[in-house]
Amino acid sequence: MRSTKQRRLAGLLLALAATGGLTACGSASDSGSAADMRGERPAAAPEAASTGSYGTSGGSGGSGGSDKAATGEKPQQAAQVGQPGVDRKLVRTATIVLVTPDVRDSAERARAIVVATGGYTGQADVGSRSATMTLYVPSDKLDDTLGKLSAPELGKEESRSQAAEDVTEQIVDVESRIQTQRASLERVRALLGRAQQISEIVQLESEVTRREADLESLLKRRERLAGSVAMSTVTLRLSRDSAPAPVADDDTLLGALAGGWKAFVDTTSFVVRAVALVLPFAVVLGVPAYLLWRRWRRSARPAQAQPVAQEPVTQES
Template sequence: MNTTPRRARRTAGLLLAATALAALASCTSSGESGTSAAVAPERAAQAPAGADAAGSANGGKAAESGPADRQAAQVSAPGVDRKLARTATLELGSDDVVAAAETIRAEVLAAGGYSGQESVSERTASLTLHVPSDKLDAVLAKLTDGGAGTVRNRGQNAEDVTEQTVDVESRIKTQRASLDRVRALLANARSVPEIVEIESEVTRREAELESLLARRDRLAGSVAMSKITVQVVRADAPVVSEPADDNSFLSALAAGWDGFLTAGGFVLRVVGYLLPFAALAAAVGWVVLRLRRRTRAEPPAAPAVPAEG
């Protein structure tokens, strides 16, 4: 009868202890999870902020260095602000040379250019034309599309005069400064010899300045206007080509005969050039020889005999 209450009390005590342990474990786990949950958002908030700061810094650096690098690349690239003097040569074949020359002249005038020198005949025509440099390619395209004739030969050339232009501009600036200094000395001159000497120096430096200005204008004109040399011939005219190499005996014999004739002609020209001088020298020598012979033929004069007494 006493055993049953004891067992009941023990069972109740064990149940209370188990309940207390379970409550303590649940409190500990909830505290740890709360702490972790509180720390995780803080770290998450800090990490994106740092990442965004680093990303923004790198992005700002890239944005800052990108345009500078591109600008440096453009400045160092060839062809930037270059001064080019362009020329072109063109040979056309046409059935009507005069009409082709008129067509060429009309195209150049329409492009804003002008004709510098012309020589036109029924067989050939030679024209020296000047067009704006920015329209050179368009004019050449119109002249070579078949409207003025068939293209036989074509060539272009571009000379870089950038360094010459910069050098001339620098020398002009220096010369003007020097001229201003000399003119200031002229204003302070007192004696006549000093004034004359300074005026002579001013004149010399003004002449050098005018020469530099004229050279700058020529360079600017060659850059602004391009020259086209056009040669128009009849379409049935043969195209001049380089002769083929011929190593046969007859060709060698012909070359030797031509060389012999050339050498013989040269010798004859030398003889013809020296013949008048040789004739004059022969005449002078003949006169001198005759005089010497006459002098030798005359007997010597007899010595004077002293008188006696």
């Protein structure tokens, strides 16, 4: 009886230890997910605590080594990024403003140039007087493409600006977190394979689902960073030069006559347009008004008082 009670007590203690390890795992995962949403790097201590909990559930031999690896992760990453031989990962962007007599033609030429380099066109708003295009160009061909886009055949370059953001540390950080998340997920799956109680199985399955979602988020972030590094973004703005060329003043007699004739033609054209604008209203409203006035005049004539003949005045004697 005593040995049976001791075995039950040992099993209960083991279950409590496993439950404590799962709680620590959940806390570490929640902190890592929150850090992912804020775009921050998670601290090494929660991951080390989570690793230590797994060691408690599956054995205590790997806890010290995991703590040392988590503690030395940041210095190793910083040293790796800071090395001169490390290939820097840059996200490059550029903006070009052109003035062209034909906006649509220049927009088509710009699109053809980008497609020829292996790029593609994103959002585009092209009109007859202005256009704004978002172009995606391979980063290794950005400088050559900018030279072709600012060629005189497309228009006169008004301004150009470029920017570059170094994301090397972000990429190294994401890669390290992906490796850590995959190892953590494998450990939880191993615990799930050894679990026997229903409560443990439910908690471990929930933990596996959460860590798989975190891993998927990290993979998508790595994909976005890789795409931003591989393809540079070029914003092209086109506008039509509609300003008339300045006309030199002509002080001669012919110049004065030409100016007077132009003023006469402009005045006559304005008067004709004004008459044409008022004529429909005059026809629609003036004709009925004239007919009403004529009718009123005819009806008013019989009503006029006839002049009264004056009686002769007699003088009294």
